[in-house]
Amino acid sequence: MTAPAALPVTPDDIRAAHARIAHHVRRTPVWTLPSAFGHDGPVSLKLEFLQHAGSFKARGAFNNLLVESVPAAGVAAASGGNHGAAVAYAAHQLGHKATIFVPEISPKAKVDVIRRMGAEVTIGGPRYADALFACGMHIAATGALSVHAYDAEATIAGQGTVALEWEEDAAGGLDTVLVAVGGGGLIAGIAAWFGGRVKVVGVEPENSRALHAALATGEPVDVEVQSVAADSLGARSAGRLVTEIARAAVDHVALVPDEAITDAQRALWRDFRIATEPGGAAALAALLSGAYRPEPGERVGVLLCGANVDLAKLDALA
Structure with missing residues (x-):
């Protein structure tokens, strides 16, 4: 092909x-x-x-934060775990605030990694789609930079x-x-x-x-x-x-x-x-x-x- x-x-x-x-x-x-x-x-x-x-996912997270202008509200992402950890890590390394929305199904091990990377964690609902919706509402209200997990x-x-x-x-x-x-x-x-x-x-x-x-x-x-x-x-x-x-x-x-x-x-x-x-x-x-x-x-x-x-x-x- x-x-x-x-x-x-x-x-x-x-x-x-x-x-x-x-x-x-x-x-x-x-x-x-x-x-x-x-x-x-x-x-x-x-x-x-x-x-x-x-x-x-650290690769995509860093590329986003290095090509975009990050506002004072920081960055926000919805994630089952890994994307959120990567965005949290990249944001911390580059000096930005990060807010991560996770679904209820996210394993504790992954949520712990996100918190350890310095991000604020919010439970956005039962599934990833619910966390994505909650993340979108947060971005609309605060002006935070959206870092999409895959379709950007x-x-x-x-x-x-x-x-x-x-x-x-x-x-x-x-x-x-x-x-x-x-x-x-x-x-x-x-x-x-x-x-x-x-x-x-x-x-x-x-x-x-x-x-x-x-x-x-x-x-x-x-x-x-x-x-x-x-x-x-x-x-x-x-x-x-x-x-x-x-x-x-x-x-x-x-x-x-x-x-x-x-x-x-x-x-x-x-x-x-x-x-x-x-x-x-x-x-x-x-x-x-x-x-x-x-x-x-x-x-x-x-x-x-x-x-x-x-x-x-x-x-x-x-």
């Missing part, structure tokens, strides 16, 4: 974002295994769970810097990358960077399939959300910018059951002592479960994207 030139986020945007945020984020390692997880070819793990605040050009370009680094650092190159999808900012940025040169495959829980539904219908649609990974992969609908980029440059979306996600968490913790939250292990779940079946020798990349997990719960899986 070859992406058209006129996408809303381009490789040049991603290069500019990388130059802008490079001194504020970690260049996370790439670990290439000659064969692993039942595949006879190389598997390249991008260890993005080692990023500041525990997920890739600055967010997508920031997340796309993951792919720029991955391509430079992956030993032997990449044929395919597997990327977990919530609202879709991460996969949109990665697909915008690779532009058809590398196959980009999204991975969603079977019962939280916003991008899968958007690609099936041609536009964002609301879906039901019920998954062990709902706090990070639980967007009710994919973004419009995300959908436009994905239609052009994402090969397809693989669906995985919750059991496969927890199996992937268990394997990473048991065999490598890598602690990931459910959403952070979802991309690997596609490989382990057979939801994505690579060709013999295919060079497969797996993005491990989030580490904000309750370690007691993780240890119980093993």
Whole structure:
């Protein structure tokens, strides 16, 4: 698949974002295994769970705050946890006030990270959509800068810097990358960077399939959300910018059951002592479960994207 030139986020945007945020984020390692997880070819793990605040989202957060003028009211964001932690961290580092709206389903471990980063936390309702509405009301009342979790050009370009680094650092190159999808900012940025040169495959829980539904219908649609990974992969609908980029440059979306996600968490913790939250292990779940079946020798990349997990719960899986 070859992406058209006129996408809303381009490789040049991603290069500019990388130059802008490079001194504020970690260049996370790439670990290439000659064969692993039942595949006879190389598997390249991008260890993005080692990023500041525990997920890739620090990239988009910094890019937003460095390209926008931040008012005295500070910044505001709605988040299941990781985006809020990233915005809180970026705001703190750059000297801005942050107010984060989270849904009731956000795990305590993630809410604790947000508070530890210095942000004010407000419970916005039962689900992410409710927190997003409450955040919008706050922005309208105060004039705070909105930092969208996924459907903004600055967010997508920031997340796309993951792919720029991955391509430079992956030993032997990449044929395919597997990327977990919530609202879709991460996969949109990665697909915008690779532009058809590398196959980009999204991975969603079977019962939280916003991008899968958007690609099936041609536009964002609301879906039901019920998954062990709902706090990070639980967007009710994919973004419009995300959908436009994905239609052009994402090969397809693989669906995985919750059991496969927890199996992937268990394997990473048991065999490598890598602690990931459910959403952070979802991309690997596609490989382990057979939801994505690579060709013999295919060079497969797996993005491990989030580490904000309750370690007691993780240890119980093993």
